[in-house]
Amino acid sequence: MxxxxxxxxxxxxxxxxxxxxxxxxxxxxxxxxxxxxxxxxxxxxxxxxxxxxxxxxxxxxxxxxxxxxxxxxxxGFVDAHTHLVFAGNRAAEFEKRIGGATYQEIAAAGGGIQSTVALTRKATEEELLAQARKHRDWMLRGGTTTLEAKSGYGLDHPTELRILRVLARLAEDGPVRIIATLLAAHTVPKEFADRRAEYLHWIVADLIPEVASLELARYCDAFCDDHAFTVEETRQVLEAAQTHGLGLRLHAEQFRPGTGAALAAELHAATADHLETVTEDTLHLLLDAKVQPVLLPASVFCLGRDQYPPARRMIDLGLPVVIATDFNPGSSPAPSMLFTMALASIHMKMLPAEALIAATINAAYSLRLGDTIxxxxxxxxxxxxxxxxxxxxxxxxxxxxxxxxxxxxxxxxxxx
The missing domain is CATH 2.30.40.10 (Urease, subunit C, domain 1)
Structure with missing residues (x-):
């Protein structure tokens, strides 16, 4: 019946x-x-x-x-860039930023991603599941019905797989549709600070093949930035992911131009995310390669910065813009797509209709789900x-x- x-x-x-x-x-x-x-x-x-x-x-x-x-x-809203699974929070670092410390200064002092990594490694799978379910429910109450979620707060074999298993369990339990992304190339963990090449080799030769074979992720992402991975290091990660059948997403051009967006175009990634400092020439590369820009205004807002991505120029050029929360414990503790839409309109001059389309149908296509949702x-x-x-x-x-x-x-x- x-x-x-x-x-x-x-x-x-x-x-x-x-x-x-x-x-x-x-x-x-x-x-x-x-x-x-x-x-x-x-x-x-x-x-x-x-x-x-x-x-x-x-x-x-x-x-x-x-x-x-x-x-x-x-x-329903489609949140195409989140960091859903982590332990603890970074409220203390939030207070430091209010006091004048920059994101980069906090990271250099051992905070930032590394502090969340330390807490997440200590957490059990059940503890991570409980906290991730709470985060998911915040999003669901605000109208998010599908979301992309990344690993990246483990940076070692057991914890990266633990995070991806949590995402698989959440997806199986429902009701929210969850698309998992491997982000082991989030930053270099402290224990590999003097052995970058060794850590990179592990991601490329061991972790990506295993995750792909276990079907624990649909995409692979990397953070291309001065305090994370260089363009050439990022290339190694993304090319390995392509070889093993994973789609590509990329954190690019957040703090300075020349950090990955051109690579996203070259490799025909599904998305290039952040793009606060992207240049006109690179926008044309993304357009020609049919890479969707995923813009994260809550991250700019929460970091107290004033350089938002040039959304108006992207739309005028014909790029299929997406907006997402970038929900994470450090730079964007903001799980609301409605708040993201407001920021997109106020600070990026997107009309409410454009923001709504960027938060729904365009986001769905960035996850290759546009024929379904x-x-x-x-x-x-x-x-x-x-x-x-x-x-x-x-x-x-x-x-x-x-x-x-x-x-x-x-x-x-x-x-x-």
Whole structure:
């Protein structure tokens, strides 16, 4: 027996109906907006959208009916860059940054990623699972229905695999869809400070093949930066990942230009993430290579910096922009996609429609899931939100409002 659901009395329905590819240029303002409509769902997938008058004959006695009360309905948010699994927090370092210390100064003093690595290595799998589930639930309450999550706080064999197993368990438990990424090339661990080549060889020759064979990750990422990995070191990691069938994502150009975005274009990575300092020439390389930029304004905000990625220029060039939280314990302890949308509008001058598309359908395509999620079109998964507002612009307008949308994944309402 099929499972049928009808959402009726929708004030605004953002369908994001459009071409089967990421949205670019003026398309990033085309929401496929319908007014005063209903949404029909069967067996977890969208069946139809349209006026209640047109659809009411398809709503039978066996159909569950939910009155949206003229509220806004959108696709669920897709957070395409997170660091979900870690132990402890870095509140003490947050206090130091408020006092004037820079991210780089804290890292050089043994803090930053290394401090989280030390705590995460000490944690059991069950402890990591419990904390990751808490983080996941924060995101779910805010409307995130799919997320990408990276390892990278282990930097050794047992802990990197432990983090990836936690992600696999969370994905299996549901309801949030989770895409795992290997990020052992996050930074060089302290014990390998004088043996960089040896650590890099271990990632390339041992860890990547094992993770790929165990199918614990769909992507491989690396942090290309002065305090992490050089462009040539990053190349070794990403080429090994390609050889073993993993997709590529890359932390690039966060603190200075020339740190990886051109490499992402050369290797046709799925995404280049951060890009705060990216140059015009490199943007053209990304465009030609069809690399999606994933912009992380909460990271800029939380670090107290003022150089945001040039989102307006990217959109004008025709790049299919994505926005994501970069949720992590150091540079972006900010799990909210709604807050990310507000920052994208205020600081990167993205229109609310552009921010919404960057947080849904474009993000879905960056994870190679655009044919399944990210818009409310016939045949796609019924991942959607009934918001506590009636205009899509309010999603970016009310900054850090304690919003609690009703969240549906595959047609079922979920509450963390």
């Amino acid at each position: 099929s499972n049928k659901l009808a959402i009726v009395n929708i004030g605004q329905l953002v369908t994001l109906a459009g071409p089967p590819r990421p949205r670019v240029g003026p398309e990033m303002r085309e929401l496929g907006l319908l007014q005063d409509v209903a949404l029909l769902i069967e067996d977890g997938r969208i069946v139809a959208t349209g006026s209640y008058q047109d659809l009411r004959n398809r709503i039978g006695n066996e159909t569950a009916v939910i009155d949206a009360q003229q509220q806004l309905v959108t696709p 990210g818009s409310l079109e016939q045949g796609k998964a019924a991942d959607f939100l009934i918001h506590e507002c009636d205009d899509y612009r309010e999603l970016a307008y009310y900054v850090a409002a304690p919003a609690r949308p009703r969240v549906f994944i595959a047609g079922s309402e979920v509450t963390p």
